Amino acid sequence: MVDNQNILSMTGITKSFPGVIALEDVDFSLRKGEVHALVGENGAGKSTLIKVLTGVEHPDTGLIELDGKLIQVRSPQHSQELGISTVYQEVNLCTNITIAGNIMLGHEPHRFGSIDYKKLNAFAEQSLKRLSIEIDVTQPLGNCSVAIQQMVAIARSLEITNAKILILDEPTSSLDANETNELFGVMRKLKSEGMGIVFITHFLDQVYEVADRITVLRNGKLVGTYATATLSRLELITKMIGRTLVEFDDLTKLKRESSQHIGGEALLQAEGVGRSGSIQPFDLELHAGEVVGLAGLLGSGRTEIAQLLFGIDKPDSGSITIEATPVKNHSPLSSIERGVALCPEDRKNEGIVAELTVRENIILAMQANLGWFKYLSLQKQYEIADKYIKLLNISTPSADQPVKNLSGGNQQKVILARWLATNPRLLILDEPTRGIDVGTKAEIQKMVLSLAEEGKSILFISSELEEVLRTSHRVVVLRDHKKVAEYSGNAEKHIDIKTIIQTIAGV
Amino acid sequence: MKNKTPLLKRMRENRLFWPLVAMALILIIDSIFAPGFFKIGILEGHLYGNLIDVFNNSAPLMLVALGMTLVIATGGVDLSVGAVIAISAGMGAVLINPVFGNQEITNKVAADPNLTNTPLWLVVVVTMVAGILCGLWNGMLVSRAKISPMVATLILMVAGRGIAQLIERGQIMTVYYTPFFWFGNGFILGLPVSTYIVAVMFLLAWVLVRKTSIGLFIESVGINAKSTYYSGISEKNIKLFAYIFCGFCGAIAGLILGSNIKAIDANNIGLNYELDAIFAVVIGGTLMSGGRFSLLASVVGALIIWTFTITMYTFGVPANALLAGRAVLVLVVILLYSDYARLLMNKIFERKGSQHGEAN
Numbered sequence: 001m002v003d004n005q006n007i008l009s010m011t012g013i014t015k016s017f018p019g020v021i022a023l024e025d026v027d028f029s030l031r032k033g034e035v036h037a038l039v040g041e042n043g044a045g046k047s048t049l050i051k052v053l054t055g056v057e058h059p060d061t062g063l064i065e066l067d068g069k070l071i072q073v074r075s076p077q078h079s080q081e082l083g084i085s086t087v088y089q090e091v092n093l094c095t096n097i098t099i100a101g102n103i104m105l106g107h108e109p110h111r112f113g114s115i116d117y118k119k120l121n122a123f124a125e126q127s128l129k130r131l132s133i134e135i136d137v138t139q140p141l142g143n144c145s146v147a148i149q150q151m152v153a154i155a156r157s158l159e160i161t162n163a164k165i166l167i168l169d170e171p172t173s174s175l176d177a178n179e180t181n182e183l184f185g186v187m188r189k190l191k192s193e194g195m196g197i198v199f200i201t202h203f204l205d206q207v208y209e210v211a212d213r214i215t216v217l218r219n220g221k222l223v224g225t226y227a228t229a230t231l232s233r234l235e236l237i238t239k240m241i242g243r244t245l246v247e248f249d250d251l252t253k254l255k256r257e258s259s260q261h262i263g264g265e266a267l268l269q270a271e272g273v274g275r276s277g278s279i280q281p282f283d284l285e286l287h288a289g290e291v292v293g294l295a296g297l298l299g300s301g302r303t304e305i306a307q308l309l310f311g312i313d314k315p316d317s318g319s320i321t322i323e324a325t326p327v328k329n330h331s332p333l334s335s336i337e338r339g340v341a342l343c344p345e346d347r348k349n350e351g352i353v354a355e356l357t358v359r360e361n362i363i364l365a366m367q368a369n370l371g372w373f374k375y376l377s378l379q380k381q382y383e384i385a386d387k388y389i390k391l392l393n394i395s396t397p398s399a400d401q402p403v404k405n406l407s408g409g410n411q412q413k414v415i416l417a418r419w420l421a422t423n424p425r426l427l428i429l430d431e432p433t434r435g436i437d438v439g440t441k442a443e444i445q446k447m448v449l450s451l452a453e454e455g456k457s458i459l460f461i462s463s464e465l466e467e468v469l470r471t472s473h474r475v476v477v478l479r480d481h482k483k484v485a486e487y488s489g490n491a492e493k494h495i496d497i498k499t500i501i502q503t504i505a506g507v
Numbered sequence: 508m509k510n511k512t513p514l515l516k517r518m519r520e521n522r523l524f525w526p527l528v529a530m531a532l533i534l535i536i537d538s539i540f541a542p543g544f545f546k547i548g549i550l551e552g553h554l555y556g557n558l559i560d561v562f563n564n565s566a567p568l569m570l571v572a573l574g575m576t577l578v579i580a581t582g583g584v585d586l587s588v589g590a591v592i593a594i595s596a597g598m599g600a601v602l603i604n605p606v607f608g609n610q611e612i613t614n615k616v617a618a619d620p621n622l623t624n625t626p627l628w629l630v631v632v633v634t635m636v637a638g639i640l641c642g643l644w645n646g647m648l649v650s651r652a653k654i655s656p657m658v659a660t661l662i663l664m665v666a667g668r669g670i671a672q673l674i675e676r677g678q679i680m681t682v683y684y685t686p687f688f689w690f691g692n693g694f695i696l697g698l699p700v701s702t703y704i705v706a707v708m709f710l711l712a713w714v715l716v717r718k719t720s721i722g723l724f725i726e727s728v729g730i731n732a733k734s735t736y737y738s739g740i741s742e743k744n745i746k747l748f749a750y751i752f753c754g755f756c757g758a759i760a761g762l763i764l765g766s767n768i769k770a771i772d773a774n775n776i777g778l779n780y781e782l783d784a785i786f787a788v789v790i791g792g793t794l795m796s797g798g799r800f801s802l803l804a805s806v807v808g809a810l811i812i813w814t815f816t817i818t819m820y821t822f823g824v825p826a827n828a829l830l831a832g833r834a835v836l837v838l839v840v841i842l843l844y845s846d847y848a849r850l851l852m853n854k855i856f857e858r859k860g861s862q863h864g865e866a867n
Contacts, residue, residue: 312737333739344737353731355798360723367720368739375720418738 006065007032007164007196008053013062015048020397022048023059026222028215030165030196035187037199037211037228040240041437043395043407044217046200050167053198054086055079067164085163087153087171095142095149100124102141103156127155131186147179151186158190166190167198172206173435176298184210202437204233216240241439252470254446255291258453259473263288265323267457268340268426270309272318278304281317282483284476286426286457291448293472294461295500301481302461303345306430309459310342311335322426336369341419345430345461347408351415354404358396359385361403361414366421388417393443409440416444420451427451428459433467445471465504469495477503515856522792522799525843526807529790533814541821553694557817563767565813566701567592567760569806571780572787573712574642574753576805579788581749582729582797583649583656588784590667591641591757592777595634596765597671600680602630603687620685627686635758641667642754646747664781671773681770691767701763705806708759712752712802725749729797783812790840812836 008030015023023045030036038046051057053064055073064071066082073079079086093102100121101108109119124137133151141149150171157163168187172180187197187210199211207214207228214231216223216239223239231239266285274281279301286292294302307313309320311330320327322338335342344350353361362385363376370376376384385399392413396406403414412432419427429448433441448471452458462468468475474488475495485503489495518524537544547556571588578585605622641663648659682688693700716722724745727735736742760780765771789795790811791804812833819832842848 331739332737333741336739342737349731350733350737353727353734355730356723356727360727364723364727364735364740365738367723370720372721372724373719375718375723 005032006030007067009065010049010053011063011065013049013052013064014060015052015057016060020220022220023052024220026062026217026220027225028222029225030198032196033191033194034212035191035197035199035210037201037207037214038217039201039204039207039214039236040217040223041409041439043219043410044240044437045220046217047169048220049217050086050169050198050200053079054084054167080157083162083164084167085157085165086167086169087150087157088169093141093149093153093156096140098138099128099135099141099144099148099152100137102152103127103137103159105156107159123159124155127159128152130158130189131155132189133186145179147175147182150175150179150183154186163195165196165198167200169200170202170435171199172201172203180206202435204236204438207236208233237438240437254449254453255471255473258289258291258449261289261453261455262473263290263455266321267323268309269321270318271321273308273315273320274317275304275308275313275315278313278481279308280482284483286459288425288455288457289452290474291452291458291460291472293468293475294459294478295465295468295475296478296504298463300478300504301483302478303430304481305478306342306345306428306459306461309335309426310340310428312342333368336365336422336424339423339425340428341365341422341424341426342428343412343415343419343430343432345434347411347415347434352403352411355402357400358389358394358403358406358414359399362388362399362417362421365418369422384421385417388420392417392420392447409436412436412440412444416447424456426457426459428461430461431463432460433462433464441467465497465500469497469500475500479504479506522801522804523807525792526790526804526811529840529843530807530811530814533811533818537814537818537821541818544818544821549697553697557821559699561810561813561817562702563699564817565809566699566705567764567777568780568783568787568812569705569809570708570756570760570763571753571784572791572805572809573708573802574749574756575781575784576788576791576793576800576802577712577716577725577749578656578753579785579793579795580725580729580797580800581746582732583746583749584660584785584795585645585750585753586657586660586781587641587645587663587667588753588757588760589777589780590664590671591638591754592761592764592780593668593671593771593773594641594674595637595758595761596771596776597674597680597773598637599630599634599687599762599765600682600771601674602633603627603682603684604680605684620683623684630687631762634762635755638754638756638758638761639751640754641757642751643747645754646750649750650743650746668773675771675773679770679772682765688766688769691763691765701767704759704763708756709802709806712756715752716802721745721748726797726799729800784809786837786840787812789844792844 006029010026010028013023013026013028014021026045026049028049038049040046048057052059053073055075055078064073071082073082094105103124104120108115109123110116111119121137128135128137128151131151131154135148141152144152154166157166171183175183187199191197201207211228213225213227214236215225216236218240265287267288268286270282270284272281272283282305294305296302304313308315311332311334314330322340327338353364359381363381366384367376382399388394389396389399394410394413394417396410403411406414416432433444436444445467448458448460460468460471474486476483477485477487477500487495487500544557547554547558549555575585575588602625603623605624645660645663648654648662649656690700690704695703716725724735724740727740728742728745732742761777764776768776787808788805790808791801793800793805815833815836816829819829824832
């Protein structure tokens with residue numbers, strides 16, 4: 001059904017920033033009525049390409065043609081006027097006003113000088129119906145699931161412009177499977193209406209499910225554009241990371257080896273630890289050299305456990321013991337002193353300190369432990385930073401780069417480095433691979449296992465079940481703020497993914 | 508590789524660049540239109556002239572700007588420094604009054620320039636303690652009670668002058684004890700004593716924030732308080748420290764101002780200093796939202812305000828028109844720092860830069 005006519009073609013796009021070439025001679029085209037996936041590792045240039053298309057950045061060289069006419073996108077507003085609509089990863093809407101209000105914001109119909117709410121709601125309902133969604137548009141947006149919010153964002157972007165092109169930047173990263181399917185339904189519907197959709201995602205399953213063509217970028221260069229049907233998954237990954245994947249085999253081997261070193265005594269023991277409203281009392285034992293995975297749906301209480309163990313929240317029942325010493329002070333600092341570290345789930349708001357340099361971000365927790373007056377000398381700081389930049393393969397021009405300039409995967413590594421520098425015995429990783437490309441993901445998983453082999457205890461939290469199973473020696477399953485089961489596997493008998501899915505679902 | 512960025516660009520990215528440009532502009536205007544501006548003479552063994560005036564007059568503001576820089580860097584603001592000045596100066600004036608402790612304090616008795624019951628060192632210490640307590644109060648409200656900084660410090664801004672009036676029994680307290688005048692009027696090696704006090708305080712502040720981890724923590728708190736807390740840093744204590752230090756700076760500024768004026772009016776001493784200090788910090792390039800800061804740039808900011816003021820005096824601008832003049836200065840500086848101006852500058856400079864690059 002794909003019409004071969006290009007509505008958009010970008011040729012020879014080059015964009016450089018001080019010190020880096022973000023895009024080099026990249027071509028990209030979009031046909032009428034197709035879903036075109038844009039894939040690549042973090043820092044491959046996907047975002048920059050989208051920014052050029054939406055007028056946030058201006059290309060150094062290169063041509064953009066829309067409907068056969070040469071255009072220059074001056075600003076985001078201008079791109080909207082041209083019919084290019086974008087929905088970003090994080091929904092930029094007002095959760096305190098109604099759905100209808102959000103969709104029509106700035107375009108409200110008026111009657112006698114005041115807003116005509118009847119008309120407003122009718123318009124909004126209509127535009128959601130176009131996406132096959134029927135919902136009470138007068139409720140505050142904040143009451144709706146993230147998926148609905150995403151739909152509202154799409155409806156809004158379609159409403160305010162006569163969009164020919166829709167750009168979806170990581171729309172599924174906070175959606176669960178059902179919600180993702182709903183979104184795909186909407187995408188297919190828009191596609192059949194002749195809309196061209198650019199789809200950016202890290203989930204390769206989704207690429208294969210919904211995309212007609214795939215464009216792969218690597219290090220700011222175009223690797224190629226392929227029809228989805230002709231490109232196998234392995235080929236795709238190879239093209240994205242520029243090397244073949246053997247890491248997964250390594251991983252299994254590593255895991256088998258490391259499982260022999262698991263300590264017998266519990267490093268951390270939680271008995272009946274709970275906090276009303278966030279997690280029901282649970283027992284948990286963590287051993288040195290062991291990776292324990294926490295599986296469960298988003299909001300099942302995974303993050304709550306991590307925050308209780310790290311001392312961000314105080315438990316109101318039960319006791320936590322670390323190496324036979326009961327924990328009395330619950331605070332991040334006292335946790336660091338006890339050798340507990342937490343890489344938080346929300347990298348942007350709880351992890352990085354954006355304007356500080358890579359060096360300062362890395363030494364932050366270590367310095368917190370040393371206190372106000374034992375300031376590490378600059379030389380020592382550089383030594384530590386350089387050590388971890390090398391060890392974790394962090395790609396940054398220098399240790400003096402503000403961490404906000406790094407790609408998501410590298411920011412995550414900086415946070416990891418921050419905690420490794422404190423030399424923890426227990427490392428809690430809450431979604432350490434979210435929004436990170438395949439190559440870095442494998443690197444992080446591998447690192448988790450080698451850290452366990454060094455004798456560290458690791459609590460591994462992830463929404464991706466396969467990843468949890470791949471790295472963990474033992475898996476704890478959570479459902480509705482409650483620990484419901486615990487499974488352990490060994491070299492011969494792997495933990496069965498089906499069992500876990502059933503446990504999560506509660507069947 | 509590191510030197511690849513063009514020199515001009517690196518200069519422009521330096522925090523001190525714009526403050527120094529602004530300063531140079533004012534001085535250039537002075538050198539053209541007020542030829543006598545730079546004249547420095549010697550009178551009774553010490554230097555005098557407009558530039559010396561600038562230093563002497565701006566000393567209290569520079570001090571307050573130091574403290575304000577740290578507070579703003581944590582993402583807060585301290586509106587009470589003017590009131591803190593009034594409280595500490597009032598405290599000093601009452602203590603130094605010869606009848607203190609003997610009878611009801613009045614202004615009329617004992618204009619004896621050498622008479623006091625309180626030793627000078629004690630006056631200085633009590634003044635400092637008063638400032639520190641004010642800072643503690645602000646800091647507790649902001650960091651423990653979680654009141655937004657503007658509201659929290661507004662309380663002391665309003666109440667502080669009342670407290671100062673209570674301390675002074677509602678009078679304008681005149682100081683007769685001459686040794687007290689040294690802080691605001693004395694000279695060492697020809698330069699005003701206040702300049703030395705500023706230098707010492709600057710050094711103290713600099714060592715305190717840059718030779719310990721406090722500076723890093725302050726910046727980190729200002730940029731992202733949550734991440735900072737998650738990293739094991741007590742964001743509360745960092746904020747508390749900043750407000751206490753700001754109160755301390757206010758106290759010393761009060762000491763110098765009181766000593767300089769010799770008659771402390773609780774309603775007028777240090778009036779609008781909080782706003783001038785905020786402005787000095789903004790000129791110095793520290794964002795009001797917190798984060799990266801430069802003590803030196805804030806000090807230059809304070810100097811700019813006073814160079815400008817003295818320049819206006821030199822041109823014979825009447826005192827009541829002065830505020831309008833300052834408003835223009837504020838406007839120009841804020842515009843210079845706006846994204847729009849920055850974009851424009853980048854365009855202008857980069858065009859030149861790239862031509863230069865091609866020539867290479």
